Amino acid sequence: MLELKRIAIDTYRDNVAFLARNCSVYRPEEYQALKKIQVMNGSHHLLASLLIVDDETIVGPGELGLSEQAFRRMGLKAGTRVTIAPAEPPGSLDHLRRKIHGHTLDSAQIEEIITDIANYRYSEMEIAAFLVSSAGFMTTDEMLSLTKAMAQAGTQLRWKSPVVVDKHCIGGIPGNRTSMIIVPIVAAHGLTIPKTSSRAITSPAGTADTMEVLAKVDLSMPEMQRVVEECNGCIVWGGHVNLSPADDILISVERPLSIDTREQMVASILSKKLAAGSTHLLVDLPLGPSAKIRNHTDAMRLRKLFEYVGNQVGLAIDVIVTNGAQPIGNGIGPVLEARDVMSVLRREEGAPMDLREKSLQIAGALLENDPGLRGGSGYAQAQELLDSGAALKSMERIIEVQGRAQEVFCVGELAYDVLAPISGTVTAIDCYRLARIARLAGAPMDKGAGIDLFKKIGDNIAKGEPLYRIHACFQSDYSFAVKYVSEGNGYAIGELA
Amino acid sequence: MLELKRIAIDTYRDNVAFLARNCSVYRPEEYQALKKIQVMNGSHHLLASLLIVDDETIVGPGELGLSEQAFRRMGLKAGTRVTIAPAEPPGSLDHLRRKIHGHTLDSAQIEEIITDIANYRYSEMEIAAFLVSSAGFMTTDEMLSLTKAMAQAGTQLRWKSPVVVDKHCIGGIPGNRTSMIIVPIVAAHGLTIPKTSSRAITSPAGTADTMEVLAKVDLSMPEMQRVVEECNGCIVWGGHVNLSPADDILISVERPLSIDTREQMVASILSKKLAAGSTHLLVDLPLGPSAKIRNHTDAMRLRKLFEYVGNQVGLAIDVIVTNGAQPIGNGIGPVLEARDVMSVLRREEGAPMDLREKSLQIAGALLENDPGLRGGSGYAQAQELLDSGAALKSMERIIEVQGRAQEVFCVGELAYDVLAPISGTVTAIDCYRLARIARLAGAPMDKGAGIDLFKKIGDNIAKGEPLYRIHACFQSDYSFAVKYVSEGNGYAIGELA
Known part of the structure; x- marks a missing residue:
């Protein structure tokens, strides 16, 4: 038995467990780094990727550490005694392997895969394998099964009205x-x-x-x-x-x-x-x-x-x-x-x-x-x-x-006007480039950052007039965005004949 | 600038970096958990996956932690000042995407992918994507390119003799x-x-x-x-x-x-x-x-x-x-x-x-x-x-x-004889099952663990005679192996007419 310890490391979607190399209970050779283990205590159990630790201040020989997310999902107090075992791989991996090797799957097999994914039983590597094997080839039946299985794997809202x-x-x-x-x-x-x-x-x-x-x-x-x-x-x-x-x-x-x-x-x-x-x-x-x-x-x-x-x-x-x-x-x-x-x-x-x-x-x-x-x-x-x-x-x-927003958000105070380099008519606007500029300026992280457009396709413009204004909240973002704009402002202007 | 710190966590093949959520230099929102970052100091640079840490005893606000392997690959002393930046994705990912979407790649593109993989620039997810897209379909030209690119990506031994x-x-x-x-x-x-x-x-x-x-x-x-x-x-x-x-x-x-x-x-x-x-x-x-x-x-x-x-x-x-x-x-x-x-x-x-x-x-x-x-x-x-x-x-x-082995290895002292349930002739031996039994007994981790066969195909055997002996070094392995054998010993015996 090991004592559960919360390790204040944010591992995002991954459950990560930390085991001391000099663990007093389990033979470390059996538990290789990055392999998946099962952490158990009564009805509580969790799959996690394992990292081996050589620092007793992080995890001691009688402890099992869990990253923030894993600790929360495990749902037990620090100090609770848990056991670990090498994880049984999710049963649906057999179906995944069939898909990788070019077979088509039936709806029950796809449902098993999606249930395992929704329950965090797949590693990123396995998810990538599922996606790529499906990207290569997917029948419409497989697609229907996938759609239904995904819809059923979580909350299902229902409304009184017959038309939603x-x-x-x-x-x-x-x-x-x-x-x-x-x-x-x-x-x-x-x-x-x-x-x-x-x-x-x-x-x-x-x-x-x-x-x-x-x-x-x-x-x-x-x-x-x-x-x-x-x-x-x-x-x-x-x-x-x-x-x-x-x-x-x-x-x-x-x-x-x-x-x-x-x-x-x-x-x-x-x-x-x-x-x-x-x-x-x-x-x-x-x-x-x-x-x-x-x-x-x-x-x-x-x-x-x-x-x-x-x-x-x-x-x-x-x-x-x-x-x-x-x-x-x-x-x-x-x-x-x-x-x-x-x-x-x-x-x-x-x-x-x-x-x-x-x-x-x-x-x-x-x-x-x-x-x-x-x-x-x-x-x-x-x-x-x-x-x-x-x-x-x-x-x-x-x-x-x-619930009305508690904070009043304003546009970013750092502003930069992007000027028309020639006179003419706007003939095209590059959506992808403008999105990138707005992101560099800080959107959506900084709510006030972004772009305010003054001209759209078909508008006439004189050389030196502003096409749009960039707003940013931080100097570094402002500089990034302005630098990027200097390589292309995303507007095509047709000279007037 | 952040001070480099070695974090005694074994992350196997992955380079992992640890950044404090209250980092005094970089805005943590820009550096999401699990994203890849570039760690730099002059000519030294390294790609690593990022974990965000909320515990100053692991990483302080002015520090950047690197896992054992990453620290070694970085090749700098603890305390050295480094900068970080969001990682530029490896250039060959464009080729990977083409492959995922069913295109064939030329030898230059495959070489770029393999070079990036050999230099730890691919995540496990990306490697899985490459493997699965190739498993689905690979031309012989692609295969030749892959073989050559892999051979060239590491050490190449050469010998004096014309025949090796x-x-x-x-x-x-x-x-x-x-x-x-x-x-x-x-x-x-x-x-x-x-x-x-x-x-x-x-x-x-x-x-x-x-x-x-x-x-x-x-x-x-x-x-x-x-x-x-x-x-x-x-x-x-x-x-x-x-x-x-x-x-x-x-x-x-x-x-x-x-x-x-x-x-x-x-x-x-x-x-x-x-x-x-x-x-x-x-x-x-x-x-x-x-x-x-x-x-x-x-x-x-x-x-x-x-x-x-x-x-x-x-x-x-x-x-x-x-x-x-x-x-x-x-x-x-x-x-x-x-x-x-x-x-x-x-x-x-x-x-x-x-x-x-x-x-x-x-x-x-x-x-x-x-x-x-x-x-x-x-x-x-x-x-x-x-x-x-x-x-x-x-x-x-x-x-x-x-260099002669320093240690003398002996066969595992815990021994269990698997006996013939009937008299007859051995007609088949299941290689896969015997391999599994030997691994459960502790091989190859415990060098003395394994199986000693007494009978091969065509041999006659009397009921109760031993077919093979299992050797183990640890009681738990011994029990696992014996339990597994009870579900099938891997031998088929034909009764004598």
Whole structure:
């Protein structure tokens, strides 16, 4: 028996255990570094990767150390006596090996794999192996099984209303904060729209980051349910609600490897929506030269796949291909995007028209799912709800019930204007480059950091006039962003003839 | 600047860095747990995975901790001032992504990947991604590039003799310690045979583990060269000589994932032999119902692949398919196998004839590579060298020059006889099961642990007579092995009619 010790090392998703090389109980040769062990005490047990320690101040010969996360997941007090054993590998590894060697898997096998992943039984190496073997080849049946298995592996929200609408954008377009306008419109109409959003991973802001400028977003499941009961809708961070946790784990490995297949994207998105209890989903696919989808063929293929899988898993799906040629709205970064959203909801002069228009279109399409609404009148109804101030009132109520933000966030004080090098007309804007600049400036970590656009495609500009302003909160970020801009500002300007 | 601190945690192949969450120099939000960072001081730099620490006794706010291995690789004293930066991902990841998405790679791209792997720039996740994407599909050109790139990524031994012979068995057969008989025969004849061997990973003994019962095997490159100069041959552990280090790293990920493709096996073996400076290689493919190769078609496919790649990389290859129906020799486990080897070399009565015969056949085939030897007389010459005592003398000299073992290893004192449950004739022996029993008994960690076989296929046995004896050094291992045997002893006995 060893005494449990909490080791204040943050190992993120990994469970890590620390054993002294001169352990008084177990033979260290049997327990090689990086191998997985099982830590046990009665009904408590945990799989962890092992590190061998030669420093008694970290772990003594009669102790077993667990990293922060592992200690918390183990759920026992320091000093509790535990035993360890070499871990039995998860049973589904046999299926994984079959997949690696080119076989197809049935739904029971995929479910076993996903259950093991959701329960932290796979190492990153094994997750990578699953993703890569699936990226190489995946049948539509496998994809359906994956979608369902992921949806079932975590929390499954259910709502009273028979119609629960949702929207999802595959991303890649800076700004584009339509959800925060669509949710209040749809909720004001009376449809249920329990929106769970993500935080930015590679972009300058996710909807959760932007909504956080205005309200609390890390709600628990009962808190979220209360908001939806009171307001018909919510805009919360999905991370606390444990929807499709296997998907989050897969994504944490997909990102660094840049694995980005249609099949995995569709399974990922639809598993989250199924788990969230949606019945009707609108998917927004922005198409543009620097967007994620760059040609019509790819957009159509992706649309068909969404429709096919949605049909099979019982989710009514509408896919719309939107203009992804440039950012939507003027702000990029949480504070600047929140400003645009509120400006549209408040019908302010100078509110970005492109953001308003796109939001109305999507909200209108969602409203068409109301059986009580006359077919084809969704857009007009959305416009009415926005222009009457009903949507603004709905948003204020959502903010109030979720909990108004305690802190007032301002735009970053360090500002740098990027000037037009020649006179002419803006012909293209590189979404990818602008996102990178905004991130270098500090977004989304610093909510006030980002970019404020003054010119969009088609606008005329004179040499020396500002194209956009970079905002940063820290000098080092400011310098990084300015330096990067000097290598290319992301704007193409056509000289006037 | 941070002060370097050595953290006495063994992280095996991974470089791990430890940063305090309250670091006084770097903003911790920029440095997320598990992300890779670059640690720098002048020309010294190192890539490491980051862990965030909340305990000042482990890492203080002005310090950067490095795990044992990372600290050693960094090559600087504790207290040296270093800077850190988010790591630039290795350039070859772009090629990896192409491979994941089904493209084929050219030789320059594969070389970049292998160079990055050999220099510890890939995470386990990335290595797994490379292996799985290659397991799914690999052209023969890619395989050739992989073989050459791996051979070139580490030490490349070169020898004076124009003919340098070597042998390799793909493994899977317990006992089968032919190398330790073949090397002294071939060396006694005067051919150069610088044998580097592996330690057991999943088997009860590797040649290096068994040779270690008799002599020092962890020789440096100059030490190995001296032995070969004096004795024409050696039997050393390859681990210290840094031959094809990328292969070792790939294997460390292949094993836990059980990725086992023909292509990766051939590239792995041939890269090591190329790096070791061999000109002629004999490959032993044991074929049997519980061997790695279980049917003739697979054996032929593997043979063709060895021959093709050997031809392309300029290595003369002979492939022989041998009888892999049962263990070769009587002992399984380092001490018992060393006993068999010395018994054959000493021409003792009762020396295992199957081990002698197989060794003579392979040694004979290798001797045929001597241009001075009359074609077809290899076997007779091998027999002459063994029976005259020349091979024994050669072995004694190799042991002497490598350095005789300081410790005397004995067979494990805890012994358990496995008895025949019925009378009859032995019809089959399960190699895989016997290997597992020997490992549970403690081999290769405990050199004296293992199995001593009394009966082989075709032998008659009476009910209650011992089939084999299990030897263990520790009570817990003994119990594990005995318990496992009770579920099946690995022998099939046909009742006499």
